[in-house]
Amino acid sequence: MTKFDLIGDIHGHAEELLHLLEKLGYRNRSGIHTHPSGRKAVFLGDFIDRGPKIRKVLQTVRGMIDLGEALAILGNHEVNAMRFQAIGRDGEFLRPHNAKNIHQHKATLDQFPDPAEWIEWIQWFAGLPLSLDLGGLRVVHACWSETAIRELSGIGRLEGSVLEAHSREGTSGYDTISQLLNGPEGVLPDGYTHETADGTMRAEIRVKWWLDLNGTTCREAVFPCPSDPNRRNAIPELPPKSIQATFPHPQNAPPTFFGHYAL
Numbered sequence: 001m002t003k004f005d006l007i008g009d010i011h012g013h014a015e016e017l018l019h020l021l022e023k024l025g026y027r028n029r030s031g032i033h034t035h036p037s038g039r040k041a042v043f044l045g046d047f048i049d050r051g052p053k054i055r056k057v058l059q060t061v062r063g064m065i066d067l068g069e070a071l072a073i074l075g076n077h078e079v080n081a082m083r084f085q086a087i088g089r090d091g092e093f094l095r096p097h098n099a100k101n102i103h104q105h106k107a108t109l110d111q112f113p114d115p116a117e118w119i120e121w122i123q124w125f126a127g128l129p130l131s132l133d134l135g136g137l138r139v140v141h142a143c144w145s146e147t148a149i150r151e152l153s154g155i156g157r158l159e160g161s162v163l164e165a166h167s168r169e170g171t172s173g174y175d176t177i178s179q180l181l182n183g184p185e186g187v188l189p190d191g192y193t194h195e196t197a198d199g200t201m202r203a204e205i206r207v208k209w210w211l212d213l214n215g216t217t218c219r220e221a222v223f224p225c226p227s228d229p230n231r232r233n234a235i236p237e238l239p240p241k242s243i244q245a246t247f248p249h250p251q252n253a254p255p256t257f258f259g260h261y262a263l
Contacts, residue, residue, distance in 0.1 A: 003039045008259035012051020018167045032063050044139040044259035045075025048108045073132055074143045076181040078125045083167045085122050094167040126159040132181050142183035143258035148176045184209050184244035186221055194234040197262055210249035226263050
């Protein structure tokens with residue numbers, strides 16, 4: 001039976017990735033990391049943005065996948081980058097080129113000044129799956145939703161009209177893929193906001209999608225709950241104004257692994 005090492009969001013931090021692979025027992029042979037006991041890595045998405053060595057991260061991950069030493073799924077940052085690059089039928093970018101989105105992708109754009117090289121990586125992203133069911137375990141970037149996974153099965157590569165159909169906010173296609181990539185959220189009561197780890201003020205909170213959240217307060221539902229007392233106290237012990245539908249994760253389901261949530 002194959003054993004797996006599950007590795008979450010790397011975000012361009014290649015040195016940390018290489019150190020982790022070494023610590024897990026992988027051997028670097030001509031740039032390809034293999035494990036002497038046959039273990040395989042499973043990468044949970046979000047390879048890009050933020051970190052200083054995004055190209056090295058992508059080369060490491062892709063090299064392992066190409067030789068059958070690893071598997072990988074898409075994260076929301078890869079899909080956002082694909083949307084940022086693609087133009088829809090209306091002539092507009094699928095992800096607006098506003099200040100907020102440019103800032104989010106800045107590290108990646110700065111490290112890939114050659115458009116042709118970046119488009120080649122975008123095309124590689126398009127062939128990665130959104131989830132994996134490996135029998136004894138399952139992986140998804142943010143939230144395992146049986147309904148969303150069933151609806152997205154068989155869509156093929158995430159590019160062209162398929163990407164556009166899942167990139168327009170307010171559409172069922174966008175909501176379906178967001179279940180897997182972003183996870184469900186709740187909205188704080190009127191008048192409340194909280195500061196995220198990156199300093200953004202939001203009225204929305206990420207929630208513990210694997211639990212039954214009926215009757216919970218915002219602070220009980222939020223995930224992760226901020227460790228800083230000031231940030232934690234900004235999330236009230238009141239029912240959320242609204243919360244997206246969640247379905248308790250079955251107790252008899254295979255172990256399910258996800259990344260996305262900064263702890």
